[in-house]
Amino acid sequence: MPQRAKTQTHPALACEIFSDRVVSARLADTRQHLELHTSRQLPAGTVKPSLTTQNVLDPPALSERIAEALSALSARSRDVIGVIPDAAVRVVLLDFEQLPESQEEATGVLRFRLKKSLPFDVEKAVISYHAHRSASGLKVVAVVVLASVREEYEMAFVQAGYGPGVVLPSTLAALGVVDASSPTMVIKVSDSSATVAIVDANELRLLRTLEVASRNGLEPARLADEIYPSLVFFEDQFGASVQRVLVGGTASARDLASALAVHSSAPVEDLVAESYLSGNLGSASGSSGLLAGVAGALLA
Numbered sequence: 247m248p249q250r251a252k253t254q255t256h257p258a259l260a261c262e263i264f265s266d267r268v269v270s271a272r273l274a275d276t277r278q279h280l281e282l283h284t285s286r287q288l289p290a291g292t293v294k295p296s297l298t299t300q301n302v303l304d305p306p307a308l309s310e311r312i313a314e315a316l317s318a319l320s321a322r323s324r325d326v327i328g329v330i331p332d333a334a335v336r337v338v339l340l341d342f343e344q345l346p347e348s349q350e351e352a353t354g355v356l357r358f359r360l361k362k363s364l365p366f367d368v369e370k371a372v373i374s375y376h377a378h379r380s381a382s383g384l385k386v387v388a389v390v391v392l393a394s395v396r397e398e399y400e401m402a403f404v405q406a407g408y409g410p411g412v413v414l415p416s417t418l419a420a421l422g423v424v425d426a427s428s429p430t431m432v433i434k435v436s437d438s439s440a441t442v443a444i445v446d447a448n449e450l451r452l453l454r455t456l457e458v459a460s461r462n463g464l465e466p467a468r469l470a471d472e473i474y475p476s477l478v479f480f481e482d483q484f485g486a487s488v489q490r491v492l493v494g495g496t497a498s499a500r501d502l503a504s505a506l507a508v509h510s511s512a513p514v515e516d517l518v519a520e521s522y523l524s525g526n527l528g529s530a531s532g533s534s535g536l537l538a539g540v541a542g543a544l545l546a
Contacts, residue, residue, distance in 0.1 A: 257411060259321050260540035261312055262329035262419070263399060265293050265437055268308075270315040271540040279522045280544065283537055284318045286311040295331035298366050302398040309405035316408060327419075328410035329539040330399045332434070332441045335391045335415040336364060337453050342384040345377055352377075356388050364390060372396055378449065387450055389415060412543075417441040417453065420494055420538035422546025423518060426450075429480070431488045432517060433473065434538060435464065435497035442473055444480050444488065452480055464497055466505035474509045492517040494538035 261270040267287050274281035288311055292304040302308055316326065340359060345352040356375060357368050364371070368390070375388040396413060403410040417434045424432055426445035434441045444452040456472045481487055491506060493499045494517030503514040518534040518541050
């Protein structure tokens with residue numbers, strides 16, 4: 247997503263906003279692992295991620311929790327990478343023969359291409375993109391979010407006393423800790439959805455968000471069944487099989503391994519390796535999977 251404020255160096259702080267908590271982390275001076283991490287629970291109803299409607303329903307409560315979580319890290323800098331829910335952002339993979347070299351003109355082309363495929367007015371949206379030339383043409387990863395929605399999240403950081411120089415959607419941030427050289431599926435689970443990404447040859451091949459809300463909590467077999475078509479699509483489209491599956495967010499590899507084994511023989515691992523972590527400050531962030539967004543944002 248677009249940068250609002252330029253920073254001299256890559257920020258050493260990151261904070262992810264979930265619907266029920268905020269999770270923050272500080273990068274070690276070696277930039278090889280997270281030196282400290284913590285989280286704060288949000289009052290019910292503070293944040294309700296959405297593509298088209300207001301997301302931050304209680305701005306003071308969100309800013310207060312962000313300030314508490316980040317101040318606990320005792321960082322000198324006020325620059326932070328903000329990580330926001332996947333459900334607030336649309337990520338689209340597009341193919342082009344070419345795009346204008348001018349970023350402004352290229353963004354105009356993307357707006358025209360996306361105009362009929364979004365559930366909101368693309369003229370009211372902010373678009374960021376990454377273009378990569380491959381043997382089969384120009385591959386573009388476009389990130390689209392309503393300007394008003396982005397502003398809600400940015401203002402929460404500003405009111406907390408921090409500068410969100412970079413804002414990223416959760417799963418794209420988490421890919422920063424993924425070795426994308428071989429076919430790898432990433433599953434990032436939240437309370438109401440799961441985002442599935444497949445990377446290979448250092449490219450993002452597929453990204454889909456699945457609605458998995460259930461009164462009974464996480465249902466591994468149901469989620470695995472929802473993921474199966476993505477495995478089939480990748481195999482048919484790219485002639486390769488997923489070699490490993492990484493699980494993060496509110497689920498762990500242990501939660502999904504048995505259910506996924508019905509559809510794939512690929513080993514299932516946790517998205518964030520323990521070697522990346524140290525220094526939990528309490529107010530527990532829970533499993534390492536909840537740190538995927540901030541870890542990827544800081545370690546990429």
